[in-house]
Amino acid sequence: MENFTPISALLGGALIGLSVSILLLLNGRMAGISGIMSGLIKPTKHHIWRFLFLGGLIIGAFIFQQLSPDPLVLRENYPFSLIIIGGFLVGLGTKMGSGCTSGHGICGIANLSVRSIAATITFMLSGMLTVFIIKHILGLTA
Amino acid sequence: MKTNLIALIAGVIFGLGLALSQMINPDKVLNFLDVTGNWDPSLIFVMLGALTVSTLSFRFIFKRDAPVFGAEFHITKKTIITKPLLIGSALFGIGWGMTGYCPGPAVASLGLFSLEGVVMVIAIYAGFISHQWFDKQ
Numbered sequence: 001m002e003n004f005t006p007i008s009a010l011l012g013g014a015l016i017g018l019s020v021s022i023l024l025l026l027n028g029r030m031a032g033i034s035g036i037m038s039g040l041i042k043p044t045k046h047h048i049w050r051f052l053f054l055g056g057l058i059i060g061a062f063i064f065q066q067l068s069p070d071p072l073v074l075r076e077n078y079p080f081s082l083i084i085i086g087g088f089l090v091g092l093g094t095k096m097g098s099g100c101t102s103g104h105g106i107c108g109i110a111n112l113s114v115r116s117i118a119a120t121i122t123f124m125l126s127g128m129l130t131v132f133i134i135k136h137i138l139g140l141t142a
Numbered sequence: 143m144k145t146n147l148i149a150l151i152a153g154v155i156f157g158l159g160l161a162l163s164q165m166i167n168p169d170k171v172l173n174f175l176d177v178t179g180n181w182d183p184s185l186i187f188v189m190l191g192a193l194t195v196s197t198l199s200f201r202f203i204f205k206r207d208a209p210v211f212g213a214e215f216h217i218t219k220k221t222i223i224t225k226p227l228l229i230g231s232a233l234f235g236i237g238w239g240m241t242g243y244c245p246g247p248a249v250a251s252l253g254l255f256s257l258e259g260v261v262m263v264i265a266i267y268a269g270f271i272s273h274q275w276f277d278k279q
Binding site: 021023027041049055057060074088089091101104106112114127 | 145146147148149150151152153154155156157158159160161162163164165166167168169170172173175176177178179180182183184185186187188189190191192193194195196197199200203204206208209210211212213214215216217218220221222223226227228229230231232233234235236237238239240241243244245246248249250251252253254256258261262263264265266267268269270271272273274276
């Protein structure tokens, strides 16, 4: 547990909670990122806010990376086959399951939705099982 | 116009939160999911921070009949735990565990000029589109 960073995690989480609250209070929208992304497959002029929100995510990460005294070092040599297959499953799974970490794990649970609690427990457990298999049984990642 | 600007600002705050909490670091996420290995419980604190703020604020927000700018709250009326909810969430978890990226960090990582992030976002869209295809069958 040498990389445990509870304070920045709590503060970063609080910023995410603030963002979710702003979008709901002012615009009446849930900040579920997979839903905001998939809503752009057939874009209309009513969907400009989706582009802007996702653009904001990119800008926010960019600003932090430029200003941080301790910027994130990108990993190298991670297998692209895992990214391609895994990315596909993230898209398919969040579309089928109507949400991701933000939509179910934050917005849904904050709204005390039993569906979202069930979804969050499911993807947490399946994620943990997947890492166990890929890392410790198959040895595909370091 | 106003709602578009709000969406942009909310997105920037969300992106800053993902970066500060290191959710944007796929290795950190994989270490959180690696409960039998070099476990890093930090992401529990990300959820704790986000849920403390949002659970409290939602209680006040939903006392209103409508959002400040807009006619209604756009929220799902689904309440039943269905097979697609559980199967979809399980598939999402597999993809999350294979990559270390869920959708938000995948998009935000484009701000770090991550090639991995670009491939991830394209693959996610391929997954979205394939679901429409499955649905038509």
